[in-house]
Amino acid sequence: MAHKWGMVVDLDRCTGCEACVVACHAENNIPTAGEDQAARGRAKHWIRVERYWEGDFPNPRVRFQPVLCQQCDEAPCEPVCPTYASYHTPEGLNSQVYNRCIGTRFCANACPYNVRFFNFYNPEWDKPLQLQLNPDVSVRSVGVMEKCTFCVQRIKAAEIQAEAEKRELKDGEFTTACAQSCASKALIFGDLNDSTSEVARLASSNRGTKLLGELGTKPNVTYLERGTWEDANHG
């Protein structure tokens, strides 16, 4: 059976520690923009932890919300690309083909989640920081759009490994860098087509919602709403 990679973000578990953010930078060769460029709004974080305040002192509440590419089934970014750089893979990934990208940035405008990032400059690393670069992942060059890939290099590596060992790739053999680092297990990655997988089980939880689900983008990322102590123990 074909795989369908998906993720569950449990907002009740997320602590806002941002380990996922650094993990993503390290795994995916995301360049550091520097203060000046960051001030111009060009810092790249394929995954970010959004923070929303609710209420005022003395009763403020905070809502953390990790946002990454939702890998939509009906992705608004895909049809608008004139060169097919942004397209849907057979496994349901919302893929960005860097070498095919001519940089119209239409996809980034069309994306309601603002999870696409553009290489305004060629990325630079102060020597020898470049030695850290992951050879399994392209270093994107100037004029190219990039975004969360669900760590496609890990998917590919696992698929090739499974194929070499002449067996089926199973859920749980690998995970994305962000999910791997997530201490409170707020991020769960896996195969939605495997009904026994943790991600499939959680995705059908009654706490599940889709981010901006009303837009009909059909994301493959499911958010699990925060619970309350009262509901869980006294409801």
Next chain:
Amino acid sequence: MERRDFIKISALSGVMATLEGCRSAEKQLIRFVPEEELIPGIATIKPSVCTVCSAGCGLLVRVMQGEAEVVRHGQQGLIKMGLAKKLEGNPQHPVNQGKLCARGQASLQLLYHPDRITHPIKRIGPRGSGEFQAISWDDALKEVSAHLGTLQASGSANSLAFLSRPLSGQRGELITKFLKTYGAPPPGWYQPFDEAVLRQANLLSFGHAALPTFDLASADYVICFGADFLGTWNSPVAQSIGYGEMRQGRPGRRAKLVQIEARMSQTGANADEWIACRPGMEGVLALGIAHIILAEKLAPQGAGSRPGPLIAGWQEGLPGYAPEAVEKQTGVSAVVIKRLAHELTQSGSAVAMIGGPPLAHTNGLFNALAVNALESLVDKQSVLSFTPQVGDAAPVQASLAALHGLSAQPPQMLLLYEANPVFSAPPSARVREALAKIPYIVSFGSFIDETSAQADLILPDHAALESWVDNVAESGSSRAVASLAPPAVLPLHDTRPMADVLLGLGRQLGGEVAKALPWATYDAMLRAAFVPLRTRPGSIDVKTDDDFWDAAQTQGGWWSSTSTTPPGAAVKRAPLSAASPEFAGAAADFPFYFLPYVSQSFGDGSLAHLPWLQELPDVLTSAMWSSWVEINPKTGDRLGIKQGDLVEIASQQGTVRAAAVLSPGIAPDMVAMPVGQGHENFTRFASGRGANPLSILAPLTEQETGSLAWAATRVKIARAGGPEQARLVLFAGGMSGFPHEEQPR
């Protein structure tokens, strides 16, 4: 003009030939024969130990072949070598169980930092000027051993001092032994935000002078007084793992987290209920809750029998802590206090914990003992416990006294390792002045920071991934943990591990020192310390010492299979009665409590030089590359301070300036600043960026332990300029938005 731009122009004006020439010059760098055989394109996973905080998480390092520019035999060239590509948690490690925090993952950049000191250097300019020149290892070591020899020969061996951040494991042992046999006083351990108060309280309350371990996965109710246990305090990864479980890991059973603090920390942001309490009054609040529990007999008979009596009036049911009286002192309503008492006792298993700011008051110990008393009253299932220790040594404890010693009696020679007191000590410690009086300072630092800039000689240490690393976990696991790992990668630069240098110096000194430190290299010393663990029941079951040693290296350490902690020592002490916290500065002149807090990105400031962490948006403010001060929006309105304005914060000790962040998560009579920025001299990424809140702290200390009361300073604030002067870089909402982004749904 930047090099990049130069290239652009040159290309524009058609000077292609020259540039093609330059490029081939780079190509002509000679290539050295690789020192290890690796298959290109295939990753090997090697264990290591995280050294950036005291939690001591186990690491897995992804190593792949790459080509690095190195210097060998004085010649620059390229070499194919294994390069660390990514740090992950070690799934077998009992503390972090395969997970790793942001700071731990970013510590990879310690290895590849462009401003690492790549070879020994000797000062040529005046102290602090940062002018150094290269010196060979031989000359450098000769110089140091000559100094050590002369000092010992002249009978002033006790005038050698060693200042380091607290090191658990054999590194600390090595330094201690070296100094002891040399005839010098024991090493001074220093780091800001030490845990002396809590360890003392835990010793009194539970008999363990250690940080506690929490089994949050079995908790139903957590009441936390100030501890940022999900972000920076104690063993955050282990605690976050437990937190995830207590929230959603048990179907139908979800724990409640109540956070009590005056400034919302990352942990507070996750709390189900966040309660602002007047700073320094957390102990009173805890006893107010305990009062209800005792009065209404909500706890089982005999609960709290050990830590309770340390509080005056416990036997009588804490008569002075009636909810109404407590409400007056703490600002927390009596209704809430009563409700908390009931919720705590009605839940299956509850825990009360304390950490961070409540301990950093003059009455810190009282606050800790009070919360410990409440804890023992409500914690029916031993959510709080203590990690069994491998040895019987007490955890190495940092203290301000180490610095006071330096300034009271300046030694003749100072060895510095991974401590940066010039940056992190309060101004009253007068560290800079003390260092100026020391004739000879040697640093083992990998970077030039404010303190190592004062050194006469710098003998750069290997990065942790290039060294043998070990750690003994003080907390975070129910089992005894001794982590260990061989170097994950070969050294990139002409550096040498501090431990080996020290062993070498010991050999040269001869005598007692050489006798006490007979090992040629640090790994031999580690082996000697580790091999005796073979006979204890634990993660490695092998027959020979060699096998044990190999297995420990591949596993990333050794951990016991039992989880019983020996009962703590009984320490007697007269009951303590409530003491109000003292603050430096009168409320009339300095109307705001000032809270410097451990930064989510930089810890105590020692990681401010890592670009990944500089660009990590602070999760509550979304600030990057910046320093800021959190102010309640109402206070901001009153003082005419807007988001992003430059604000001057003045205490009796001095002033700092930072950008204002208006945050609803802070009491109107408090301002808070993250620690970490404000480095004068700490690599290209951190130098001259933002302000250091530690530099305006008052010298108040906790009354019993002498630990710095870093939350006991009062300040006044005023607008000092507009956003263009403050340069606050936010990831969220661009420049125009108010921080209260409200979600559209």
Next chain:
Amino acid sequence: MRMLRGWRRGLLVVLVCACAWGVVGIVFPRRATRASGAAGYVTPGVFTPAHPSAFAAVKDFVDIHPEHPVQPIAYTHKVHLAKGLPCTFCHVGVDQGPEARIPGVTVCMSCHQSIATDRPEIKKIAAYQARGEEIPWVRVYNYSESAHVRFNHAPHIRAGVDCAACHSDLTKQTTAERKIDLNMGFCINCHTQKKVSIDCETCHY
């Protein structure tokens, strides 16, 4: 018309000024410095900004590669293959992972310690080894960085693709020659014939 000449001169002055403005804009860009000013590692690839020169960029753009690079050692594939050495003897890892190792002096000298030690080329290798240096082989086959290709040898070898299919017949070559242009058409052609995925993300990510 005399007037015109004057105006034309004026025009020239204006044009020069405009060009100067453009150049000034480039020399002193109003872009503040990046995180650091020091020597940076710029990724190779793409068009001009990343290349050392516009010429190199154009070469890359139109996919010009040296067909027969000059190697420091006149190694002969022909002789070694004729003696029955398998490719993987030197190119270790090619059947396990993405890359094939290019053998260094250690590999060469493991045999030539005793074999054909008097040949001038072998002496050259020995000299490299004596100096502690690696042979600076020149890369023959590679993808332009901007192609963003993540090629993996191992699955191809497992699928029984002959080395010669992409690297041409090395039994007839001394030092390797880039006889086959490894462009996307070449890959797609084979993938289509063998009915394997031609999804973009099979190779580009």
Next chain:
Amino acid sequence: MQTTAEQIEQDLLRPLFHSSGKYWIAVAIATSLLLAGVAAFGYQLYAGIGVWGLNSPVFWAFDITNFVFWIGISHAGTLISAILRLTNATWRRPVTRCAEAITVFSVLIGAIIPLCHIGRPWLAYWMIPYPSERHIWPNFRSPLAWDFFAISTYLTGSTTFLYLPTIPDFAAVRDVSTGLRKKIYRVLALGWQGTPRQWQRLEVAMHIMAVVIVPVAVSVHTIVSWDFAMTLVPMWHSSIFGPYFVAGAIFSGIAALILAMALLRKFLHLEQYLRPIHFENLGKLLLTMSLLWFYFTFAERLTAWYGNSPPEMAVFWESIRKNFAPLFWTMVVCNFIIPVPILAIKRLRTITGTAIASATVVVGMWLERFLIVVPALEHKFLPYSWGTYRPTWVEDTLMASSFGMMALLYLLFSKFVPMISIWEMKVGLQSHAGVPMVAPAEGQVALEGPQ
């Protein structure tokens, strides 16, 4: 006013043979602006598009504003000219040529801008569908691909539409010039001899083009609007955008035409040809479009406001009340408050009056495009990811350069082609003089080209 065929020819050919100092100043300024833009583009190409003020999430700003603006301006010519031709409005005669020229040049500029704005301009040819070994084609679902085809069709069509009625005039120039110039115009005139058969063919071709170009023009700007409307972005995703953009385009196009005519009249001394009646008539059209524009803007904003969907309201208030309010209200003043009284009051509907109104409309319509593009991108759904935008000098220069390019092309065009159709004026002369207007197509009246 004694206008004869000779007079017409002399007047209208004069600019081709005589240039004043002022003309060269104008050329110099326009050229330097254009070159500054070329230099800025070169800098952008070398450094990366980061030298623009774009950021996350504002990925389009000045670039697309200018693109839509110029494509909008292009609707002056061809569309107006075609409609006026089809409706046989005789007053159109002096207007059509300069209107069609505006179209061709502004479409050209409009087509160049997207090429400059993409991240990797050297790969722009991937927009062209061509068979390749890679087995990939442009994505025909993308509005940008539609744009590519629409604009290239429009450019070809409007160039043809400009060229066809110019052929007799090329022949006229050919016949009065010598040397190299004669050779060039001989090629351009395509062997025009003024035979009845040629006239007939020309008339048929013109008629076909006029019929075809109207839907093309309408579709072009509708497709441009779909670049926005096809996305989910708040305040973009609107079905009104097609007609709204077309109306706006015609609006700004007429304004640009009036401005160009006023300048031509002044600098080429064409007072006899471009008469107040032309400005009066175009002014009435502009008034209509201003009212129509207001209606569309009102309808668009009202539906957004009444619907009260939070993401849309964020953008709505941002442009009306917050950061963009100064620009928004300037736009309303420029597009409605100023031009409507000027154009509605007959006394003010003079040449100066219409020119002033047109100038404000051009400014206002530029702002309108900016206010469509930027506030929406700044305030997409998730407030945490909102951003702000400020242009840099590179964008300013490129924008100035686009105006420079327009000016330069127009100036050069006026040097090579009579800005008013000579033969059409002659036809007009005949019909005015009471000679029964007989269609040349019927081959009965020889409208002789200059001998």
